[in-house]
Amino acid sequence: MTRRRALLMLAVLLGPAACKEDKAEAPPARAVTEDAIGQFCGMALAEHPGPKGQIFVRGKADPLWFATVRELFAFLRLPEYPKNVAAMYVTDMAQAADWSRPEPGPWMDAKRAFYVVGSRRRSGMDTDELVPFGTDAAARGFAAEHGGRVFAYADVPLEAVFPVTEERS
Numbered sequence: 173m174t175r176r177r178a179l180l181m182l183a184v185l186l187g188p189a190a191c192k193e194d195k196a197e198a199p200p201a202r203a204v205t206e207d208a209i210g211q212f213c214g215m216a217l218a219e220h221p222g223p224k225g226q227i228f229v230r231g232k233a234d235p236l237w238f239a240t241v242r243e244l245f246a247f248l249r250l251p252e253y254p255k256n257v258a259a260m261y262v263t264d265m266a267q268a269a270d271w272s273r274p275e276p277g278p279w280m281d282a283k284r285a286f287y288v289v290g291s292r293r294r295s296g297m298d299t300d301e302l303v304p305f306g307t308d309a310a311a312r313g314f315a316a317e318h319g320g321r322v323f324a325y326a327d328v329p330l331e332a333v334f335p336v337t338e339e340r341s
Contacts, residue, residue: 199259204224206218212247221271225262241302245332282304285306286305286308289302290320
């Protein structure tokens with residue numbers, strides 16, 4: 173076998189492994205503990221009802237925690253915060269048994285969730301919330317009961333994250 177052919181075979185065999193090293197695995201979602209403090213509010217997540225969020229930024233071992241899903245979206249859309257996101261998770265409310273105390277385990281990839289915007293359910297911070305669900309059907313069922321419209325991750329309107337308020341004189 174020629175040296176050139178041997179190098180070519182080596183490249184073919186090692187190529188997939190080299191590509192795999194470049195694409196780092198997303199860290200798994202973490203359970204909410206007493207150490208989980210909201211990025212914006214500075215309060216313990218376990219004390220708040222409703223869905224939560226967590227973002228892993230590349231180069232940091234621990235996630236950034238969000239007491240509401242709307243805060244997670246705000247973090248992503250505000251220019252002053254890092255955009256080198258390794259993974260982000262939201263509570264799948266279709267898997268949560270209780271709005272007031274969602275279990276620490278029903279996390280899902282935030283980009284795969286369907287969000288109900290404009291429902292009558294309030295966030296853990298008593299604000300409008302983006303309520304995430306693992307399926308379109310679950311989101312539509314929630315919207316039928318609690319109001320609101322369903323959006324995929326990429327289609328959540330900016331106004332749902334940063335509501336425009338009218339000034340009154």
